[in-house]
Amino acid sequence: MTEKMNKPGQRICVFGDYRNYFQNRVTLQLLARARELAPAIGAEVCAVVFGSQVSEYVCEYIAHGAQTVYVADDPVLKDYCVETYLFLAEHLIRQYRPDIFLIGATDFGREFAPRVAKRLKTGLTADCIGLEINADGLLVQTAPSFGGNLIATIITPEKRPQMATVRPGTFKELPHNDAAAGRIVSIPVPSDLPIPRVRLVHSERKPPREQRIEDAGIVICGGRGMGSRTKFKKLFEMARLMGAEVGATRPVVHSHWADHDCLVGQAGKNIHPRILFSLGVSGAIQHTAAIHDADLIIAINKNPNAAMMKMADVAIVADAGQFCSAMIRELKNRIRE
C-alpha cells in the first residue's frame, strides 16, 4: 500500500532508531511529543523504520503513538549503512513530503540527520531540548548554542521538512498501549541501492545498565573536584548503597573516570531525579541545563561561591571525597542496624 503526503503540514515523521532499544527510548519520546504537537497543525504522527525483520519495532511504535508507520523491511537493510539508509530516507521524504522530520540526537542521529538535511537542502537544528508549534504553525526548535552559553530559538520558515535532532530524555514516552491501532505502509527497496563503501565487520551489544540515569530517582553526579579516578570510584559504592545512578561532568568523562553513558549535560543526558547529589561540580551552564528538573539538589563543594552551590537547595562546603567516604560509612552502619 502506498499513500501520498501531498499537502505539507499533514505529517510529523519520527525516524525509528531502534538500535540499543532497551537503553535508548528516544524514538518513543519523540512520538509522544509529536502527538502533543500534531493537533496544532492538524498533522498525523508517523514513524519511519528501516531494517530487516523489524515488525516488533513497527508494533512498538504504534503502541507508543505512531498513527502510520512507513517501513522498509529487507535483508539488505539488516545492518545500518549510512549510504543505503540515506538513499532510502531521501526518496521517502521526497515522495511523502512530511512537514516535520525528527530524529533522536544519538550517535546514529548525529551522523544520519545532517546528511539527510544536506540531500534535501533543508535546515537542521541539532541537539534540541525543546519543540513547540508557534501561531504560524511552524516548528519552534530550542537548542543550546555558542558552547551552551545561549539557548537559541530556531524556526525553518521556508524549507521542508523542518528537521531536528532531539536529545534523549528531553520528553517522556507515552505508556505502551496494546489497543492502539495504526496503518503500516510498506516502502519497496529499489534494486538500484548504492553499493556501500563501508562494510560492518563485527558488532557487539553493550550490556544494559541496571537502571538508566534518565529514569533514576536518585543521581550522584561527580565532577573534577572528586580529584582522581580512585576517589571517583567511591561514588559507585555510594550509589550502590543508595540504589542510585552515577552521573559525571565532561572533564570526568574525558579523563576516563566514568563512561560516556554517565555524562550529564548538553553533550550528554538530561536527568530529572527526585534527589541529585552534586559533588565537586562547578555548575557550568552546559551541565546545569540538563538538571533543572531535579526536585532536590544537594551540592558539595570546597568553594561556597561555585555556581552549583548557588543553584542547590542544600549547599555543603566540604571536601567531596571526604563527604563521599562519610556517606558510605553512615549508609553501611544503617544497613547493619
Ligand SMILES: Cc1cc2nc3c(=O)[nH]c(=O)nc-3n(C[C@H](O)[C@H](O)[C@H](O)COP(=O)(O)OP(=O)(O)OC[C@H]3O[C@@H](n4cnc5c(N)ncnc54)[C@H](O)[C@@H]3O)c2cc1C
Ligand atoms: C560545547 C560544550 C559542551 C559541553 N557539554 C558539557 C556537558 O554535556 N556536560 C558537562 O558537564 N560539561 C560540558 N561542557 C563543559 C563545561 O563547560 C564545564 O567545563 C564542565 O561542566 C566543568 O566540569 P566540572 O564541574 O567537573 O569541573 P570544574 O569546572 O573544574 O569544577 C570543579 C569543581 O570542583 C570543586 N572542587 C575542587 N576540589 C574539590 C574538593 N576537594 N572537594 C569539593 N569540591 C572541589 C571546585 O571548586 C569546582 O567548583 C561543555 C562545554 C562545551 C564548550
